[in-house]
Amino acid sequence: MSSQELLSFRLNGQPVTTPCEPARILLDLLREDLEETGTKRGCDLGTCGCCTVLLDGRPTLSCLSLARLVEGCEVTTIEGVSPPQGLSPVQAAFVAHGATQCGFCTPGFVLTATALLKENPHPSREEIVRAISGNLCRCTGYTKIIEAIDAAARGGP
């Protein structure tokens, strides 16, 4: 392959240095090159939110991001918010409230919710809805996702 250069960034707290072509998309780099398959590919067009990762803590669509742009940044994927054992409070709430059905949209929602609660630990219902309105879910009708985020904010599962 041509014109590969090395890309360095932090992925889930660990330094990563990997060959990366200029046009490589972050989602491809994560899923194909680094085998972080928790990040899902739903559309490749920035329309579904399944590929959401946190870039320096902010929800970002990895299918629209050139991998090169994360040079020196901190990228957090779903693998990075999952504790070695058990679940994070947001994850536990998603399970308990039935906020995951087929689960394909779930990593994106969990990351979006995790970022929201970090920035705004006690969001109103409207703030939760606004935060997740860029993520599509075809299974749940969002009701239980909103409930789960609300429950996590209140400290319960």
Next chain:
Amino acid sequence: MASVERPTYRLLGQRIPYVEGPLKVTGRAEYTDDLRRPGMLVARLLRSPWPHARLRSIDTTAARALPGVYAVLTGERYPTPFGVLPITHDETAIAVGKARYTGDILAAVAAQDERTAEAALALVRVDVEELPEYSDPRTGIARVAEPIHARGLNGSNVQKEVVQDFGDVDAAFSQAAQTARVRGTFAGVTHAFTEPMATIAESTPDGRLTVWSATQVPHYLHRSLSEVLGIPMHRIRVIKPEVGGAFGGKSDPLPHEIVCAALAIETGRPVKLLFDREDVFYTNHGRHPTQNDVRIAVDADGRILAYDIEALIDGGAWSSFGTVTTYYNGVLSMGPYRVPNFRYHGRRVYTNRPPSGAMRAHGGTNIRYSVEVALDLLAEQLGRDPFDLRAINALPPNSTTVNEFRITSTSFLKCLAAAREKSGWDAKFRRLPYGRGVGLGCGFYISGSNSPIHFTPKMPQSTVHLKVDMDGGIAVHSMQADIGQGSNTLLAAIVAEVLGVDLERVHVQRVDSDVSPIDIGSYSSRVTFMMGNAARSAALDLRGQLIAAAAELLGRPAESIETTHERFQVRGAPEVGVSFAAALEKAMERVGALTATGAYSTTPKGGTFKGARAGTAPAYSFAAYVAQVDVDVETGEYHVEKIWAAFDCGRALNRLAVEGQIEGSIHMGLGQVMGESMNYRGARLFNPSFLEYKIPTADQMPEVEILLVAEDDPEGPFGAKEAGEGPLIATLPAVGNALYDAIGVRFTELPITPDRVLRGIDRRRREGRPWKGA
């Protein structure tokens, strides 16, 4: 009726979080595209840019010569036709002779990587003769110059025609006190699951083929692979990884699944074929664009005398489930009401559009909208409340419909009562200010189809195997397909309930045709009822073995032993008992690991006339929904504020999952009624992305209040019926009728977009017919 004490259960009826939930929330659940095999090649498909064309030649020489290309396939290599229904095999893995829609597969490439595969596709030269394009089913009714398929009826594009006539419809209409007619037009909509289709196939030197695929019916895929590839089923292994939503869109055996397997055979290497979102839209198989014409006659009290229905259904390029669709548009229009005279003429017509097929609440949705709007009209004409009109027409429990459906349990009247009361209907209907309104819509759906599609209908529809070993863990095997609806969790919960053990002991195994006994998968809302009954009977078998061992240990007759939590004990003497573990150890002395089997067969019921079995089910679900809307009469934008959803799914075995199915169904129903539309110019789809095909986002969802008021079903497992599809249906007419209450405009064309609302408001104003004083 004598009051029977309703049993309660330890697990069933609770809110049971999904057993695989922890894997899904951590990104550890494995979907097909997450899997990889050593040396895996990448497949790409060349799709037809022509809606209808004769293929003169396809030259793949240059593509084959490209370094890194392992195989290029065209249609002649595997030309055996297939299709989900045995009577309508009209598809091929890759187009043979003709391209029939924009998106039809013309060639397939397997290459070392994506880029090489794309480059190879660009080198394939296709020479065609373009043919007349058919995009209007009305044109296709008559003989056409170039039928899309040779099997079209008498040289037309009609794929299926159904004519049914029960009672004396004309006489009933001539005696009617009132009649209403609704002519509905429905845009096509699509499933829009989040996981694009994906398949991996690997053919190994031991002569076996393994296929991993995002499918909701692994068994039909297994059969089709065998038929088209000419390999016996026992040499094919189908594995279903986690599936990211399906809703009917992954229920047909799909051409790309067969193509991927064919490429694996040709190359001798593992091959992955992953769809992009555009592929998903072109593959479609969503809800059919439909025009229907519904006439209903009632007597002076509002009792339904007759239905006279026509439906013209745009099938797209293939049959798919279309024969079933054509029947369902008629036969599913009657329940929840008693209809003594019924006439139906349905036609499904091939067009050069992406194929339509089965989508959640298949065949029961569009026709229901028109029926419920007609009933709303009739209530108005008679000066009766819409609830009262429905109530006097309710099908009684344990009755038979005019087309010989066997109705067992129905809690429809309870649903009506709950929706009416909780929504505050009596204070709101026609009483809210102009621009706001409430509407009632009802629903009826099969709880599994009595007619399995597979070709040996004498076999059970579902089989479940259990195995318990020394560790006390219970492995459950079944080919039911969890596609997010929670069937693995229900399977585990039923087994745990019967055996009295903790849920964590039960491990539902991944669907793998080498070890999973056949269950015909997730469609027709059949899984809870059929798999549930099979699981229950397997668990009862196993429990019998454990009780026999406990009886031996306790020196008491087996009949005196009862099952409690992780323990078997003597009824009336709870201190005399043994633990689950002790009983298991004893039972294993004779045979080692314990195994048990359970199966469920439907008894085919229904009449003997042609098509009598279509729509027959072991039970039916019922629904009554009220929607409340708020219309901005200046812009035509409207908001559904709330939906009260009273649903009869028998006993809800997992409340969390049932609520999730209802909420998700309402989302999908709202999408169809408010805005979703497959937009065509002629036969060409021009919105194949989520940018232009918009499904509702979180901020567009109304509040949903779920009312589960039903009685147990006598034959469903622990009293349950379906909750996966039926909950969609009532959503659409509830919104349509609420808009009428709000602004006095009847909408018979879906989706009801703001510009249509605005036009409706304007028309009414121009006609000088004020509504609610405005």
